[in-house]
Amino acid sequence: MSIAARITELGLTLPPPVAPVAAYIPARQSGPHLFISGQIPMSGGKMLAVGRVPSQVSLETAQACARQCVLNGLSAAQAALGSLDRVAQVVRVGVFVACDPDFHDQPKVANGASELLVSIFGDAGRHARAAVGCPALPLGAPVEVEFLFDVR
Amino acid sequence: MSIAARITELGLTLPPPVAPVAAYIPARQSGPHLFISGQIPMSGGKMLAVGRVPSQVSLETAQACARQCVLNGLSAAQAALGSLDRVAQVVRVGVFVACDPDFHDQPKVANGASELLVSIFGDAGRHARAAVGCPALPLGAPVEVEFLFDVR
Amino acid sequence: MSIAARITELGLTLPPPVAPVAAYIPARQSGPHLFISGQIPMSGGKMLAVGRVPSQVSLETAQACARQCVLNGLSAAQAALGSLDRVAQVVRVGVFVACDPDFHDQPKVANGASELLVSIFGDAGRHARAAVGCPALPLGAPVEVEFLFDVR
Numbered sequence: 001m002s003i004a005a006r007i008t009e010l011g012l013t014l015p016p017p018v019a020p021v022a023a024y025i026p027a028r029q030s031g032p033h034l035f036i037s038g039q040i041p042m043s044g045g046k047m048l049a050v051g052r053v054p055s056q057v058s059l060e061t062a063q064a065c066a067r068q069c070v071l072n073g074l075s076a077a078q079a080a081l082g083s084l085d086r087v088a089q090v091v092r093v094g095v096f097v098a099c100d101p102d103f104h105d106q107p108k109v110a111n112g113a114s115e116l117l118v119s120i121f122g123d124a125g126r127h128a129r130a131a132v133g134c135p136a137l138p139l140g141a142p143v144e145v146e147f148l149f150d151v152r
Numbered sequence: 153m154s155i156a157a158r159i160t161e162l163g164l165t166l167p168p169p170v171a172p173v174a175a176y177i178p179a180r181q182s183g184p185h186l187f188i189s190g191q192i193p194m195s196g197g198k199m200l201a202v203g204r205v206p207s208q209v210s211l212e213t214a215q216a217c218a219r220q221c222v223l224n225g226l227s228a229a230q231a232a233l234g235s236l237d238r239v240a241q242v243v244r245v246g247v248f249v250a251c252d253p254d255f256h257d258q259p260k261v262a263n264g265a266s267e268l269l270v271s272i273f274g275d276a277g278r279h280a281r282a283a284v285g286c287p288a289l290p291l292g293a294p295v296e297v298e299f300l301f302d303v304r
Numbered sequence: 305m306s307i308a309a310r311i312t313e314l315g316l317t318l319p320p321p322v323a324p325v326a327a328y329i330p331a332r333q334s335g336p337h338l339f340i341s342g343q344i345p346m347s348g349g350k351m352l353a354v355g356r357v358p359s360q361v362s363l364e365t366a367q368a369c370a371r372q373c374v375l376n377g378l379s380a381a382q383a384a385l386g387s388l389d390r391v392a393q394v395v396r397v398g399v400f401v402a403c404d405p406d407f408h409d410q411p412k413v414a415n416g417a418s419e420l421l422v423s424i425f426g427d428a429g430r431h432a433r434a435a436v437g438c439p440a441l442p443l444g445a446p447v448e449v450e451f452l453f454d455v456r
Contacts, residue, residue, distance in 0.1 A: 022259060022262075022263045022266055022267075023263060023266035023267040023269070023270045023277075023278065024245070024262070024266045024278065024279055024280065024281035025278045025279065025280065026280070027280060028241070028242075028243050028244065028278070028279050028280040030184070030185065030241070030243045030300075030302050031184060031302075032334070032335060033243075033334070035243055035244045035279075035280035035300075036280060037280040037281045037282065038281065038282035038283065038284070052253070089332070089334070090332075091332050091334045091337075091339055092332065092339045093328070094282065096282075096284045098285075099439065099440055100439075100440070101356070101439040101440050102440065103440050104440055104441070104442055104443050104444045104445075105442075106440070106441070106442050107326060107442050107443075110326075110328070111326050111327060114326055114327035114328045115326075115327040117327070118327045125327075126327065126328065126329045126332070127328055127329065127332050127339075128328065128329065128330070128331060128332040128339035128340060128341040128450075129328035129341045129342065130341065130342030130398065130400075130448065130450040131342065131442060132342070132400045132438050132441055132442075132448060133402075133438050133439050133440035133441060134284050134285050134286065134438065134439070135251065135252075135253040135285050135286070135287050135439050136251055136252070136253050136254065136255050136256055136258070136285035137256070137258065137284055137285060138256055138257075138258050138259050138283060138284075139256050139259075140256045141256075144282065144284060146280075146282040148334075148339075150334050150335075174411060174414075174415045174418055174419075175415060175418035175419040175421070175422045175429075175430065176397070176414070176418045176430065176431055176432065176433035177430045177431065177432065178432070179432060180393070180394075180395050180396065180430070180431050180432040182336070182337065182393070182395045182452075182454050183336060183454075185395075187395055187396045187431075187432035187452075188432060189432045189433045189434065190433065190434035190435065190436070204405070246434060248434075248436045250437075286436050286437050286438065287403065287404075287405040287437050287438070287439050288403055288404070288405050288406065288407050288408055288410070288437035289408070289410070289436055289437060290408055290409075290410045290411050290435060290436075291408050291411075292408045293408075296434065296436060298432075298434040
């Protein structure tokens with residue numbers, strides 16, 4: 001099954017790729033590596049939620065935000081590659097969680113992203129990961145996720 | 153035009169490379185990849201500004217700091233490579249902004265770095281990027297930027 | 305001398321590799337690169353210290369935590385590679401320090417990790433590095449460290 005079909009089977013839809021809003025670009029390929037810029041949980045032109053976890057954004061909502069970051073990152077990858085079937089494996093995922101200073105469940109938020117990648121790519125979706133807290137993220141996003149893929 | 157000439161044409165000057173102050177080194181090459189350590193906006197031996205954005209450091213000053221981080225990173229790259237003409241492309245830039253908890257314009261700060269890279273390298277300067285907030289950075293720096301270049 | 309023997313000579317012991325607790329994995333190889341997930345200072349099933357530097361965790365303790373993160377990361381690398389003698393060089397280390405907003409000695413904390421890597425690997429242990437502050441890290445860890453190795 002193609003990755004696009006698998007995404008549909010999961011009841012998910014990739015958003016249209018977002019045009020670059022600055023001098024940086026959504027994806028840069030370097031040999032077999034595809035680096036995807038940090039994604040925030042925009043959907044349909046607005047942020048899924050705004051604020052810090054957990055005082056302003058619940059853990060569950062933050063996990064949904066992490067999943068949206070994956071969809072946005074895959075949209076950027078698809079635009080760069082033509083097809084997500086060219087993704088050989090997910091290599092590394094960096095997860096930044098805007099959180100209160102006493103919140104220590106960044107891994108649970110990040111699991112929203114990690115588990116979706118495995119649902120979509122299977123074993124090839126398993127990856128090294130760093131998950132950390134931040135005081136604030138772009139546009140008030142509760143989560144930002146960046147990706148490194150191997151491509152063929 | 154060489155990259156060195158382009159930097160001069162822009163009215164900019166690369167600082168002398170800074171000697172390593174710890175067990176880490178300014179640049180490490182791995183095959184075609186050159187990783188540059190996180191750069192802070194030191195210039196002439198002192199920090200351009202100290203503190204958090206925007207309560208202690210303005211957005212405009214933070215953007216200038218991000219540009220200085222680029223110059224410092226290019227100085228490290230030049231010392232490692234002999235010539236910046238060996239940079240094939242900028243691959244990834246990581247931008248950390250020391251900021252107040254309600255500041256969400258990390259991308260505008262990071263644009264200071266991204267736009268300068270494009271001014272210097274043209275399309276080869278366009279890159280994937282992650283920009284996030286931090287409560288504090290080394291020596292009170294308002295901005296820290298790390299770089300990944302492809303080299304030839 | 306093998307790296308394992310060198311670690312013993314330094315009076316250190318690698319912990320057993322930790323089983324993955326989520327969809328992510330401790331290590332992912334991509335060609336000659338081995339990415340190690342962000343490590344926290346767990347030792348014998350408990351955290352060496354919990355809290356922010358320096359109000360809740362001293363600089364010295366944070367440095368010890370950074371060293372433990374190295375041991376945990378090397379344990380993950382050894383499990384992935386079979387032998388640490390396959391590490392050709394340390395390429396990049398990312399250090400996140402949970403700290404108070406007025407703490408600016410992240411590099412001193414990170415030196416705990418960097419200096420141990422050089423003690424173990426010699427010149428091959430020298431690396432590019434980014435060290436930044438965070439408000440909070442997983443499970444209350446004062447330090448999280450991720451690694452990129454070149455392998456042969």
